[in-house]
Amino acid sequence: MSTSLIYRNGMVYGVLMRALYGRHYPDRFRAVAAEIPHGASVLDLCCGPSTLYTRYLRDREVDYHGLDLNERFVADVRKAGGRADVWNLGDGAPLPAADVVLMHASLYHFLPDASPVVDRMLAAAGDRVVIAEPVRNMASSDNKLLAALGKRYTDAGDGAQAHRYTEETLDAQLGRYADRVTKATLIAGGREKLYVLEP
Numbered sequence: 001m002s003t004s005l006i007y008r009n010g011m012v013y014g015v016l017m018r019a020l021y022g023r024h025y026p027d028r029f030r031a032v033a034a035e036i037p038h039g040a041s042v043l044d045l046c047c048g049p050s051t052l053y054t055r056y057l058r059d060r061e062v063d064y065h066g067l068d069l070n071e072r073f074v075a076d077v078r079k080a081g082g083r084a085d086v087w088n089l090g091d092g093a094p095l096p097a098a099d100v101v102l103m104h105a106s107l108y109h110f111l112p113d114a115s116p117v118v119d120r121m122l123a124a125a126g127d128r129v130v131i132a133e134p135v136r137n138m139a140s141s142d143n144k145l146l147a148a149l150g151k152r153y154t155d156a157g158d159g160a161q162a163h164r165y166t167e168e169t170l171d172a173q174l175g176r177y178a179d180r181v182t183k184a185t186l187i188a189g190g191r192e193k194l195y196v197l198e199p
């Protein structure tokens with residue numbers, strides 16, 4: 001199946017995300033970047049077109065490594081000077097080790113049960129796992145046009161992605177790791193929820 005319109009081009013993806021998040025758009029990256037200690041190695045799963053790296057991490061003392069299924073996004077990160085590799089997280093392979101293993105706005109790709117990918121993140125993380133996920137998003141929007149666009153165009157190319165998390169279902173998913181959760185907070189004007197877990 002071909003990669004979706006939105007994911008095919010980093011610029012289209014960025015413009016759409018900005019439209020959806022409005023003035024809260026930078027907050028989603030700032031909140032995630034704030035969880036990354038100086039000097040840390042970072043493995044950014046489903047990294048997308050490098051916005052976190054180029055705007056928030058490149059100038060910091062951070063050893064960044066992004067992984068994504070989409071080779072165009074991987075090329076964007078490399079062009080910006082970062083390390084990135086094409087990687088299908090659905091293949092079940094162990095992940096490279098890093099101090100911080102993070103996933104931003106991508107856990108829904110692993111529904112109906114994202115536990116195997118969270119388990120692999122915990123196994124790879126030396127210091128912490130950071131997960132931030134939309135809980136109010138385009139595909140579940142009350143606006144029928146946005147919902148239709150979200151369902152139609154955010155398939156990463158590995159199958160239909162009509163299902164997304166709500167705050168309740170995300171809490172239930174990560175509630176399995178309750179003894180490891182050190183932080184759980186809404187970010188970006190309540191559009192996303194951020195979790196920090198200890199490995």
Ligand SMILES: C[S@@+](CC[C@H](N)C(=O)[O-])C[C@H]1O[C@@H](n2cnc3c(N)ncnc32)[C@H](O)[C@@H]1O
Binds near residue numbers: 087106
């Ligand atoms: C909504 S974007 C998030 C991008 C970025 N993390 C952000 O927050 O802006 C979801 C990303 O997941 C990637 N993706 C989807 N399924 C994947 C898989 N099985 N393995 C690796 N990456 C995947 C897509 O290519 C896309 O870049």
